[in-house]
Amino acid sequence: MAGSFLAVPGQGSQSVGMGRHLCDRFPAAGAVFDEASESLGFDMRDVMWGDSAERLTATEHAQPAIVVLGIAALRAWQASSSGAVDFRWVVGHSIGAIAAMIAAGSLAVGDGIRLARTRGVVMSAAPGRGAMLAVAVTSRHVRDGITAAAAEWGLDIACVNGSRQIVLAGPVDGVRAAHARFGARSRFLDVSHGFHSSLMDPVAARWADEVAAVPFRDPRIPILSAISGRFLHTAAEVAEDARRGVRETVRWDLVTGVAEGSGCRPIILGNGHALVRMWRGGPLAGGVTIVDDAYRGAAHAA
Template identity: 35%
Template sequence: MTIAFTFPGQGSQAVGMGKALADAYPTAARVFAEVDDALGQKLSALMWDGPETDLTLTENAQPALMAVSLAALRVLEEKGVSVARDAAFVAGHSLGEYSALAAAGSLSIADTARLLKIRGRAMQAAVPVGEGAMAALLGLSFADAVAVAGEAAQGEICQAANDNADGQVVVSGTRAAIQRAVEIAKTRGAKRAMMLNVSAPFHCALMQPAADAMAEALAGVTIVRPVVPLISNVLAAAVSDPDEIRRRLVEQVTGTVRWRESVQAMAAHGVTRLYEIGSGKVLTGLVKRIVDGVEGVAVNTPDDVEKMVVALV
């Protein structure tokens, strides 16, 4: 059996996430403390006690989700699981790509937390509130969704932001263009087309100021070769060179998250099980819609951790 470790993106956050891990394992508690120290913020208290409105803020949700993923991973490592030995690849959805790199030893946990704080703030600040929007186009192929986005743009920004699975594409751009895309999609056979409740238009050209901020931030951080290849969001292909990883992380801010193709790429290399390490089980649910013969397993509770250890060690 060939496996890969995957890491969730924004939207998987929930008040209380990681608390059971911290209570059960001192190793996990130390990761949350390390993230708190790196940020100079009691992020763990916000994660466990809320309020949800503050946790959902992009600048908090991104490092918080990474913290849960790496807390679970450190416990797994303590119990004998090895990324280098057990995984063929790592991959993460949007911010999850940073978690994947930390898991594979490319970035320290402290640097990853600080980068995600900067990333969250920069993405939120890139576009004035209300000027951008995102929408889910359900039931259309990626090619059809791209065509809808192109027709809706009319000189404004409207592009495919997330290719999550067959028939699940998210578009992002200026509010008026996204509203047009929703209406056009309904005439092109979409099962549903709906505006999303998000705080900014992620993964489109409007995020260029955030990409510039990340280029500057990443330039000052040490990135080392991962112990296993990363499946890059923007390439849907494996990368290991630190300089290329840095470039692709910058491109990722404005580029499409090619998750469907990323999972297909791992399957083409023989991967038959994807362990989703961190909060929620969004990626695990998507696996079933992307490729046959690949199993998704969510790992976010102490019980999940122990089951994964039994399976791999």
């Protein structure tokens, strides 16, 4: 085997109760929740295990929750693998990139979780109402139509999730118009703003200042940028990728191409079903290990 790579999903993968069973089985996962709560000044268990889906879905809570679960899942996987670390590189989808930076050693756990919380606060403070729309790509004609719709209604292409899905983001009226055009081939995402679009421009300077205040380190293993599709090897490169990550298009299609060419097997940290769907029909889908609340250890995953 050519080894494994770690992948962390993005916003939308959160769900009430996330991580509870993982912590029950693996004390190392529970320790991450303890560290997160100490770093943030409030108990992430209350947010992630409470009875309010609306509270968890709020961007300022969803983003750190995804990072916390990603690192808790990493610790559970490491514990169940007798400490063996055979992953060659890491990648994260949107906010998942912060968890990838922690996993690679470029950010301390506390710093990374605080940065994820700050990212959510900054992005949710963007003025104006925005929305996001996932559109299924069924042909080249449809793909061209998506690009034309973005130009017509002032929308941005927020994510290229593969050959089958593109996500548009921008003002609510424009997104609604796109939904009316694409109909059943499209669905609104459960987010509060139009992320990865020009609606994030007013908070870009504030976010850049927040990133500049965080001590990044050279990663111990390469981080694959989901923006450029290139590997990051220095602290400066990682910080720049974090800065760009709130505005620029997520190119998961580039990630998939690199992953397929690497020969490595994916280990998804957290709710990985959306990522698996993106890889459906390709060589990555058949060899995925998902470390989530159903995970019982390396032997069970195999």
